[in-house]
Structures are given as C-alpha cells and as structure tokens.
C-alpha cells in the first residue's frame with residue numbers, strides 16, 4: 001500500500017490505521033514547508049507507534065511526487081496494489097497568493113501518480129478531494145451530483161482538476177478510483193493553519209484572534225477518526241464502483257460564532273475575537289450530504305463537534321508541554 005502525504009495530518013492517521021490492521025505501508029512525503037517539519041516528524045511518530053515493534057511493515061520515502069522517477073521507483077520497487085493519495089498543498093487562502101505552486105503540487109503530482117500507477121498495474125486508487133470544489137453552490141446540503149464547475153479558489157480548482165483526471169484515467173485504464181471530498185477535518189494532529197488549531201493556540205496564549213468574514217458563515221467539521229474510517233471503507237469498496245466521488249463530512253454544520261463559543265467552552269477561556277473582512281477564496285458555507293456515502297460506504301460520522309474539540313484540546317495540551 002502506498003500512502004502519499006504520509007507525514008501530514010490525515011496521511012499519518014490513515015497510515016497508522018492501515019498498520020494496525022496489518023497492512024504493509026510505503027509512505028511518501030516531501031516535507032513541503034507549508035508548515036514545520038518538526039510537526040510532520042511528530043505525525044510520523046504516530047505512524048511508527050502503530051507498528052507494534054515490527055519496523056519492516058513501514059517504509060518512508062522522502063521525495064517529491066512531481067518527480068516522475070520518484071513516483072516510478074515508489075510504485076514499481078514495492079509491488080504496490082493500492083494507492084491512497086493524500087499529498088497536496090492544502091489551504092485555500094495561500095493558494096490565492098501562489099496559484100502555480102498549487103497547480104504544480106496538486107495537479108501535476110496527481111497526474112504523474114495516476115499515470116504511473118495505472119502503468120505499474122496498481123489495482124485501485126483513493127484520492128483526497130475537498131468540499132471546496134462546491135464553491136458557493138446555492139443548493140445545500142452539497143451532494144455529489146451537483147454541478148461543480150465554479151470553484152472559487154485556486155486550491156479548489158486544483159482539487160476539481162484532480163477529480164477530472166481521476167475520471168479520465170478510469171475511462172482509459174479501468175483502474176478503480178475513489179475521489180473523497182473531505183469536509184474540514186479536525187482532531188489530534190490537525191494542520192496548524194486550520195481555524196480550530198489556530199484558535200486553541202491563541203487561547204493558550206490569551207492572544208486576540210481576528211475572524212475573517214461573517215460570524216454566520218458555516219463549516220461542516222469532520223473528526224479525523226471518522227475520516228479514517230471513510231477512507232478505508234472507500235479503499236475496500238471502490239472496486240465495485242469504478243470511478244466514484246464520495247462526500248466525507250460531519251453533516252452538522254456550525255457557524256463561526258458557534259465554533260468560537262464551543263472552543264471557548266472546551267478550553268475554559270472565552271476567545272478574544274475581533275472582526276476582519278472576508279478573504280478572497282473563502283466559501284460562505286459547507287454542508288455535506290451523506291446520502292451516497294451512507295448507502296455505499298456505510299459511512300456514519302460518530303464524533304460530534306464538542307467531543308472532537310475536547311479530544312483535540314487534550315492533544316494540544318500534550319504538544320504544548
């Protein structure tokens with residue numbers, strides 16, 4: 001099994017879960033400087049912690065998926081049957097500053113990976129997409145059949161491009177490919193640029209927080225353990241579907257106002273917030289329809305926001321110490 005983005009937030013949790021169920025994992029990551037390498041090294045401790053002493057079941061390749069020779073070596077040298085592709089430059093706002101870097105890391109890397117995976121005889125791919133592909137869709141909840149032709153950030157556009165590449169590869173090679181639209185993922189290990197992690201760190205230091213956009217904007221948050229279950233379910237079932245897009249969300253959107261209050265309640269420190277303008281690329285709301293994922297993946301998110309925030313807060317306290 002090849003897991004790309006293995007040193008990242010979601011990749012490290014997915015790799016650990018695979019190791020716990022006995023799978024041999026080859027991870028690949030280029031330690032993109034989007035956030036500190038030291039955080040990614042700690043993510044890898046999570047992966048190695050799942051090895052139960054058998055180090056031979058995990059190998060990390062430090063390399064860039066935009067380099068075809070790295071991709072080929074990873075696939076062919078390890079007789080890979082399945083690929084879980086989670087590597088990407090993530091984050092909506094930075095993508096507005098540097099669209100070409102996102103096109104490179106996300107679209108080129110995915111194109112190379114799908115091409116060489118099919119050539120190397122890989123049997124299936126599961127690929128991370130994003131709720132951001134829905135843009136400011138007027139229909140809620142967002143379901144997989146909606147027209148997603150109007151992404152409003154370069155990041156979202158690259159994720160949609162990856163979905164299209166996935167379909168094309170499926171059409172040409174019949175390599176079953178799942179595209180998973182994750183809705184804001186949180187929990188222990190969450191990326192440091194994401195709101196909950198950022199707000200909790202500010203709460204510890206009692207620093208002021210600027211909220212960008214309306215307090216009534218809303219997000220559908222998904223706890224990391226639920227995402228891992230969804231990823232593994234897609235891996236186990238995608239062969240029956242060929243090419244398939246699935247939403248993986250919490251299906252319980254909360255407003256920015258509610259999020260701030262909930263974090264204040266969990267940390268015991270009401271947040272010191274001020275209001276800033278909305279930022280280009282940010283969508284007004286996200287809200288996953290889980291009808292398809294429930295029916296086809298048995299996906300049923302089980303961790304509500306407050307419980308997940310408490311788990312993330314416990315983890316953040318261990319990081320601070």
Ligand SMILES: NC(=O)c1ccc[n+]([C@@H]2O[C@H](COP(=O)([O-])OP(=O)(O)OC[C@H]3O[C@@H](n4cnc5c(N)ncnc54)[C@H](O)[C@@H]3O)[C@@H](O)[C@H]2O)c1
Nearest residue numbers: 005008009010029030031032065087088128130182184185
């Ligand atoms: N976290 C979320 O809320 C969320 C929501 C929607 C979609 N996603 C998607 O899920 C995936 C994982 O997100 P995450 O939050 O774990 O992000 P992350 O940044 O923690 O992990 C991504 C990893 O990919 C690696 N990477 C980036 N470019 C690479 C390249 N060219 N070659 C090799 N490695 C590379 C990075 O170093 C990083 O460790 C991404 O595809 C992201 O777009 C995440």
